[in-house]
Amino acid sequence: MTIRKELLDELLENYEKPEDLLGKGGILKQLTKALLERSLEGEMTHHLGYPKNSVEGNNSGNSRNGRSQKNVRSGHGELTIEVPRDRTGEFEPTIIKKNQRRF
Numbered sequence: 001m002t003i004r005k006e007l008l009d010e011l012l013e014n015y016e017k018p019e020d021l022l023g024k025g026g027i028l029k030q031l032t033k034a035l036l037e038r039s040l041e042g043e044m045t046h047h048l049g050y051p052k053n054s055v056e057g058n059n060s061g062n063s064r065n066g067r068s069q070k071n072v073r074s075g076h077g078e079l080t081i082e083v084p085r086d087r088t089g090e091f092e093p094t095i096i097k098k099n100q101r102r103f
Contacts, residue, residue, distance in 0.1 A: 022076075029076045036072075036081050036103070039095045044084040047091050062088045072096060074103045 011027055014020065021027050041052070044064065050056035057063045067082040083093060096103060 024077065026076075029079065032074060032076055032103075033079050033081055036079070036096060040081070040083055040093055043093050043095065044086065044091060048086065062086050062090065070096070072101055072103045079103070 011031070012021075015027070019026060023029075045051050048057065048060070048062060048064070050060070052064065063086065065085045065087045067084050069080055070083050071078055071080050073079075081096070083096070085091065092098065
């Protein structure tokens with residue numbers, strides 16, 4: 001997969017110093033968090049078998065049930081991510097497994 005130069009330019013638009021990229025609230029940390037949360041949402045969609053806000057989920061027996069926060073450590077420091085939940089508690093994420101604290 002190749003990342004488009006336009007996307008990189010957009011991410012680096014306000015870059016002024018190394019901390020903007022690698023610091024506590026830097027782009028790399030924000031991007032890691034966003035990618036993890038987006039992946040978890042995709043895993044939930046695959047688990048349930050229908051996309052978010054779809055009428056297919058009405059009376060299906062299982063559906064999305066909010067999110068819970070989870071702290072994980074990565075090479076970029078500690079991240080607080082939002083992990084989606086399902087009503088039956090059967091969702092087993094794979095990118096960040098239950099009880100996993102390091103990424």
